[in-house]
Amino acid sequence: MGKLLTIAMPCYNVEAYLERGLDSLADERFSDDLEVLIVNDGSTDSTKEIAQRFVDxxxxxxxxxxxxxxxxxxxxxxGIAHATGKYFRIVDGDDWVNTDNLVLLLERLRTADSDIVVDVKREVDMASMQGDVVFLPEYVETGTELSFSEVCNREDTESCITIHTLTVKTDLLRSSGIAIREHIFYVDYEYIVKATSRxxxxxxxxxxxxxxxxxxxxxxxxxxxxxxxxxHHETVVRELLQFDEENAFSAAIQAYVxxxxxxxxxTHYNVLLIFDKDRKQGLARAKAFRTWLHERYPSYxxxxxxxxxxxxxxxxxxxxxxxxxKIMGR
Structure with a gap:
């Protein structure tokens, strides 16, 4: 292992945003501890050229x-395949980090040895560039290593574990053989379930x-x-159902998964029955999925x-x- 933390930054046609994200990571305080892998995923704009400037x-x-x-x-x-850091996390090419706070996190990671580390994100509105911090629940004990199986089912603790807040031991990802479906959207959720359940x-x-x-x-x-x-979303649903079927977990982790x-x-039912403005089409898709689910995974x-x-x-x-x-208060 080389660095303390590897950040993988998947990028596809993000020329309008990438410089901001890379600027937030281009700090010499990171030279010894941080590796940023800019993964240019076949972009057709100037993403590659912007990335190369920062590499140089x-x-x-x-x-x-x-x-x-x-x-x-x-x-x-x-990113997982090329990472040299003890820990691994993901930052998308259109997002960025709080630079000073990342310095602080790296200090914490020097003495940490937990399988996963969870921190806090800010959601920033694209129009106003104002944002709100999504804090950890007050009851969550911080700064102390905890048993994941003992906290993962406590109230809504798991809701604060997202792809934006999760850092994972690279060895855990590799030893578990974690691989994410390619050529589809909505794999964030797949990554979270697969990584944290280990x-x-x-x-x-x-x-x-x-x-x-x-x-x-x-x-x-x-x-x-x-x-x-x-x-794409249905593919992720089926992938996770198969993942659950093929793996054995402790009782607590099984409840979490x-x-x-x-x-x-x-969520998939909401997409089909509520989000689809073609009500007839959405209904047909929902019925077909539900029939398959009853036949293949009756417990779910x-x-x-x-x-x-x-x-x-x-x-x-x-x-x-x-x-x-509006009903949900959003």
Whole structure:
């Protein structure tokens, strides 16, 4: 192992944003401890050229990995394959970090040895560039190594573990053979479930690191894109169901994995029954998926039937993504 932390930055046509993200990492205080792998995923704009400028200016920090387009999962896989850091995390090419706080996190990582480390993100509105910190729950014990199986099912602890807040031991990722589906969207959730379900220990740090840009209509989580790429999301659902089927977990971790998969199935019903403005099409897709789920994974079908019925009722009442957001207080 070389550096203390590897950051993989998957990039596809992010010329409008990339310099901001790389600037936040181009600090000589990182030279000894940080490796940033800029994974150019077949961009057709000037992403590669921008990345190369930073590699030339800060060769002790930045490395460019230039590859054919394979999607976000491919960028994650390439990052894991090339990482030399003890720890590994992901920063997308259109986001950035709080530089001074990353210095602080690196100081903490020097003495940490947990399988996973969880910190804090800020969600920054694209229009106003104002943001809100998504704090850790008050009951979460910070700065101390904890048993992951003892905290992963406590209230909503797992909700603060996202791709934006998660740092994982590189050896854990490799020894577990973790590989993410390529050529599809929505693999963030797949990565979180696969990486965290292998962890024995976790440490939480109340340090704001990730600056997550939200409000971009082109983001994969925009309602129209959920619908357009519903097959991608369904592929992730099926991948996680198969992952659960093929692996044995302790009772606590199994409960955690089951809940995570239940949530992603619930989301899929929302995409099909509520987000799709073509109500007939969405209904047909939802019924087909539910039939498959009952046949292939009846226990998960039973767990999610209540959400299916709720989404179906909202579907018939004409609730769309915008109205659902208001109902949920967003």
């Amino acid at each position: 200016a800060h060769p002790s920090i930045f490395t460019l990995i230039d590859k054919e387009n394979g999607g976000h999962g491919s960028g994650i896989n390439a 962890a024995d220990t976790v440490t939480f740090f109340p340090i704001e690191i990730y600056q997550y840009l939200v409000g971009n209509a082109n983001q994969s989580v925009a309602a129209e894109n959920w619908v357009k790429r519903y097959r 089951t809940r995570k998969i239940q949530l992603v199935i619930n 079908a039973e767990l999610t039937d209540k959400r299916y019925r709720k989404a179906l009722a909202l579907h018939y009442f004409g609730v769309d993504a915008a109205k659902l957001g």
